[in-house]
Amino acid sequence: MTTLFTATVLGSPRIGRNRELKKVVEAYWAGRADAAALAAVGADLRRQTWTDLRDAGLDSIPVNTFSYYDQVLDTAVLLGALPDRVAGIDDDLDRYFAAARGTDSVTPLEMTKWFDTNYHYLVPEITPSTSFALDASKVLGELGEALELGIAARPVIVGPVTFLLLSKAVGSEAPLLDRIDELVPLYADLLTQLHDAGAEWVQIDEPALVADRTPEEIATAKRVYDQLSAVETRPAILLASYFGSLGDALPAIASTGVEGIAVDLVAGSDTLAAVPELTRKHVVAGVVDGRNIWRTDLENALTTLGTLLGSTGSLAVSTSCSLLHVPYTLQAEKNVDKALRSWLAFGTEKVREVVTLATALTEGRETVDEEFALARAAASTRTTDPRLRDNAIRARLETILASDPGRSPADQRRPAQAALELPLLPTTTIGSYPQTTAIRVARAALRKGEIDDAEYLIRMRAEIADVVALQEELGLDVLVHGEPERNDMVQYFAEQLDGFFATENGWVQSYGSRCVRPPILYGDVRRPNPMTVSWITYAQSLTQRPVKGMLTGPVTILAWSFVRDDQPLADSANQVALAIRDETVDLQGAGIRIVQVDEPALRELLPLRAAEQTAYLDWSVGAFRLATSGVADSTQIHTHLCYSEFGEVIDAIANLDADVTSIEAARSHMEVLGDLNAVGFDLGVGPGVYDIHSPRVPSVEEIAASLKEALEAVPAERLWVNPDCGLKTRSPVEVEASLRNLVDAAKLVRAGL
Ligand code: GLN
Ligand code: ZN
Helix, strand or coil: CCCCCCECCCCCCCCCCCCHHHHHHHHHHCCCCCHHHHHHHHHHHHHHHHHHHHHHCCCCEEECCCCCCCHHHHHHHHCCCCCHHHCCCCCHHHHHHHHHHCCCCCCCCCEEECCCCCCEEECCEECCCCCCCCCCHHHHHHHHHHHHCCCCEEEEEECHHHHHHHCEECCCCCCHHHHHHHHHHHHHHHHHHHHHCCCCEEEEECHHHHCCCCHHHHHHHHHHHHHHHCCCCCCEEEEECCCCCCCCHHHHHHCCCCCEEEEECCCCCCCHHHCHHHHHCEEEEEEECCCCCECCCHHHHHHHHHHHHCCCCEEEEEECCCHHHCCCCHHHCCCCCHHHHHHECCHHHHHHHHHHHHHHHHHCHHHHHHHHHHHHHHHHHHHHCHHHCCHHHHHHHHHHHHHCCCCCCHHHHHHHCHHHCCCCCCEECCCECCCCHHHHHHHHHHHCCCCCHHHHHHHHHHHHHHHHHHHHHHCCCEECCECCCCCCCCHHHHCCCEEEECCCCCCEEEECCEEECCCEEEEEEECCCCCCHHHHHHHHHCCCCCEEEEEECHHHHHHCCECCCCCCHHHHHHHHHHHHHHHHHHHHHCCCCEEEEECCCCCCCCCCCHHHHHHHHHHHHHHHHHHHCCCCCCCEEEEEECCCCCHHHHHHHHHHCCCEEEECCHHHCCHHHHHHHHCCCCCEEEECCCCCCCCCCCCHHHHHHHHHHHHHHCCHHHECECCCCCCCCCCHHHHHHHHHHHHHHHHHHHHCC
């Protein structure tokens, strides 16, 4: 008889409460820690995580959610699907990290966003000659460690359907899902090995099933789980979905022999009662939001759970997805005011909510009355707190939304901007310059109180002066101040806007060893003071050439924050847009003639289901336009986009109506220009002419060749010359050499026009 657990989570954070994993992994890369030290920290973190979850009261605990870099890369290792180019590296760990990060001679796997989260996974490459082979050592190792500790361990693996749908086919046009029959026997073998090693349950993650899938893909998934559930010796299978509704995939997988199904009842809205097969399944109900940081409305969640009792075989309470996406614990935050604290729940607090709900279900609500009372009290102050409703801001927003005519048509703006007197093929950069040691030292010193604001200002101004002088010397046409004062392009603004809270220790993994601290948007947004004007005007005071003001757009600010769940995202976007709009107007008033509003995350928030995409694009484009339509025709608005394929948002990019759009293009051979033409885009465009992600300095010829390629798609009057993205991660030496070549290439191509 399989144990029917009652309380679990689908996965947990793994970087360590104090980013221990980041520190040791980076030390290993730098040669300051050896493999044994790395292994020891990993083992410690796992033990700590599992025992914490057990002590908190979970009765089934996910294992194999630990990773030195990424769980999809781990799955590629599990299935023998690392690319050939790393096969020659003997050491297992070095081969693994080479696939993740590259070496001098090996390019890494591509990285892309994990569904609509801010986590990035490595994209496995599958070629016709990839011959899959099982290597279960990692998952068996972690299972063994956990069982040894007496943990009710449930190994977690990425499922075969999701693995293939997320991988990239190299050297073949055929859909990778056609290769599924090569994987099923490996998973079958794995199931038996896990069973023999003592696993009672296995969690197989198939989040790809919550996106739009064709009937054929759904039929394939059904067939796979028919086959896997027919394996004779195996653990019970929990098929886990998250990040949305399963839709048509739900009845399909419910009709297979898997014992359990995890459904996301926060992001998704599946009607479980409509699927009779679920009355024979163990349903793991994701009622505690695994992706956002708000305290759960326990009353509401318990009601949801109550309605499920009749339509499921048995029921467990869970988070909606892995807790990978939220910080470890609220206890690490010292500076949260009492009210805000009471509204929040990070990882540990969410686990407690799961346990509370499970206890309420199994032992009756009265046994956890106190927890319910606390949640209720928090919910009530969250509706009355004045910071959540600033009527003056709301009224002003309404007025502008109702009366703002938007910008004049582009052909009226163009002559108004002629006073900028820019040459053909104007050269510029995306905003940031290298974050030098001097900058980091100054920031740390300010934080520790070793220097005061005045000294910090002096040091940052020195950086700005250097960057401006460099750009003048190089002969760039539109200058930037270099963003030395910004730790992060979202946090910088969040720290200055009312309505946002910046955590002290709220780290979440973004990719590999990279962690971010998303700010929390909890209230109405107000801009108490200008945020960038003094820095930009200082830079402008040093040069005759135009300096671009540099702002982050409303969509990106939301995409990289934890957002309010008590109002539509569109409303929050407009409030942020209003603050950015006020900043553009202030910059203009201070004599700045070009303002760039970055929206690198425009594509990121695109909903997984096509049916929801139009509404998203409407409000996101609307927010950008609100942010940028307060200025005169003579002020040139730039925007910048990167990090993605733009196919699905190409119309939206055109609709942003920015005078100039700089866009990542170097790695995709300017393809985006043809796509923009196809939607009638006829504004300024700066396709990145070299890839800033690589330390390589591009030659003049190479950049000139890119420009000529671009000129086949775009007339010279509209073409700008710039790198792919900001330069903050590059070294000063690389930047100077690359930009020198960029300016020379522009001159060369200009001369030939
Ligand atoms: N202006 C920002 C920079 O240059 C843009 C960064 C980005 O696109 N992510 O750093
Ligand atoms: Zn960028």
